[in-house]
Amino acid sequence: MPVDTGDPAVDAVTTEWLDALRLSVSETYICPYCESEVDRNYRVQYVIRSCPECGGHGRFVHTVVAAALDEIPDEDRPEGWKEKPLDERLIAAVKAGLLDVADTRVPDST
Numbered sequence: 001m002p003v004d005t006g007d008p009a010v011d012a013v014t015t016e017w018l019d020a021l022r023l024s025v026s027e028t029y030i031c032p033y034c035e036s037e038v039d040r041n042y043r044v045q046y047v048i049r050s051c052p053e054c055g056g057h058g059r060f061v062h063t064v065v066a067a068a069l070d071e072i073p074d075e076d077r078p079e080g081w082k083e084k085p086l087d088e089r090l091i092a093a094v095k096a097g098l099l100d101v102a103d104t105r106v107p108d109s110t
């Protein structure tokens, strides 16, 4: 889809740029503490890193995994669930057998 800015030179660059953007594979991970999001071009269940927003260091959970954690019914959630950061919820859920491996398998975008 060409971008129409009225300037052919600008059009050429922005069109190329948008196409590149569309083709790039990026995965979104959520800070366990402040829930700010970071994008990475690889796909794992979580990445361990420091957060540029809150300075916390921990496991940034993939959005698909975070969504699976969200879907665990209230009555099944381990003690203290709400107080736990996202990454500890992940560990607690796995230990309690609440998270099926299939739930956390990140689907292919293709």
Ligand SMILES: [Zn+2]
Pocket (backbone or CB within 6 Å): 031, 032, 033, 034, 035, 036, 051, 052, 053, 054, 055, 056
């Ligand atoms: Zn953070």
